[in-house]
Amino acid sequence: MTESDTTMGTGATKGSPIQGVTLYSFTRAFHGREYDLEQLIRKVAADGYGPGLEIIGFSSFRGFPTIDEEYAGWFRDLVDEVGLVPTSLAINADIGIHRDRLLNQDELIEYMRRQIEAAAKLGFPIARVQISITPDSMEALAPVAERYGVTLALEVHADQYASHPRILALRDRYEKVGSPYLGFTADWGATTVGFAPSLVEAYRRRGASEELLAKVVALWDEFYRAGPPADQAEHGQRFGRFIALGAENGRPDLGVDFGINGTGLFGPARVDDWLQIMPWIKHVHGKFFGIDENGEEPSVPVRDLIRLLVDNGYNGAISSEYEGWHWNHWQSPFEIIAGEQAVQRSAAQDAGSAMVTRAADARTQLAAWLPRTEGANA
């Protein structure tokens, strides 16, 4: 490959995203006690789903966010030994943890601080935070992130999308604050192109008629043509139409499920919507739902998304995030994830680049990509 091959019309150097996975993809296997945390990490390494490793703190670490030194050392040694690279620790803003009130601002900042500290101790350079964190809170957390050397990457997830007013407000605040420790996690579920066929199959197995299934898909297609909902009110209206569809067709028990999945998992924004926040995308959730008989993801445009990231110089990690486990109890998640990562690698090559699959390369690249990759003051 010559130097000129790695550039495109815009003059941007092509990116080479780091392959990886979030253990969330294996939720049923972990929850079902098929693999404990160590066994799952070893399997991720042995089967080649890395080198990037993302973990949800409250899912995988007992007693989280309290992490003692001995446990942190055990975890870091294990990850090193098997040749994985910690990318993102997914943390949560449990604003509703009290029964009678929401956390106030000071309590929330301290609640997040403890989890950011845990990320640093465990060796994660990124903490994934969620939409309930406001621009004011992100601004307040910037010095905390800097203190611990952990980049905060707020997840853009359906029913939001990059150009959603709430996300643009965050972007504008990031620009004002000017901290390299504030960014976004782009979740591919915001930019899908269809209602997942594996979920249609799951509803079929629950006795939904072909007529109803066709109506569900058609309603989603209608929303796709219209584009993403302008605001939360329109989102609510769409949710209501899915509920009505169940009720009108003799399956009121499925209506809420149609709504949750139809609006919250399969976002209808276009792939190039990500350009609105591209410079702030520090991490990616390669959300997907299944692999079809042709080896492709039928409802997530994985190839277009990889091309977009490559063409825009994205050098961070992509955590393959398989979400079909909610309804697909008839196929192994492990094979499906391997299939999706093969699509990612093929797409990166087609885009004139390659996914990073060696741990040493991933460490070097992540160090250049983020302000810090080692926790400070942990």
Add this chain to the structure above:
Amino acid sequence: MIPDRIIEQGTLTTDGARSSVEVRIPWYRAIPGSCISEVSLAVDGVPAPAQSLRWGMNGKTFRIDELADKIDEWWFPLDSAVVSGDIPIRADAREHRVDVELKLYIPYIIIGDDEVLRIEEHDTKTMSARSTGEAAA
């Protein structure tokens, strides 16, 4: 999310007056006791009186209303909690239908002003009952 796993097969025990069953969290991450909103247990269609229900977790036993302020007592995804209540059954080979309903707050999903998402999950399984002494042995 994972409602099919709530009731653990083969864990129904009884001392003749009280019955208990082990339950798993139907969510992917830990939640504290304060997020366990409502619990119901029924065996063969007979519900345990609400006042008699107890929730066993992390080696401790709580009344359901005592859980409301337990923000530091976490239900981890791999752990079984024990739901018990006053339901008289006999420990024999007969199959019993067990019903458990859980209403759980998901503390990071805020769906409106001061409103936190509350999920309602239900599971039904059929199993025989062991006597409490036998189960403890």
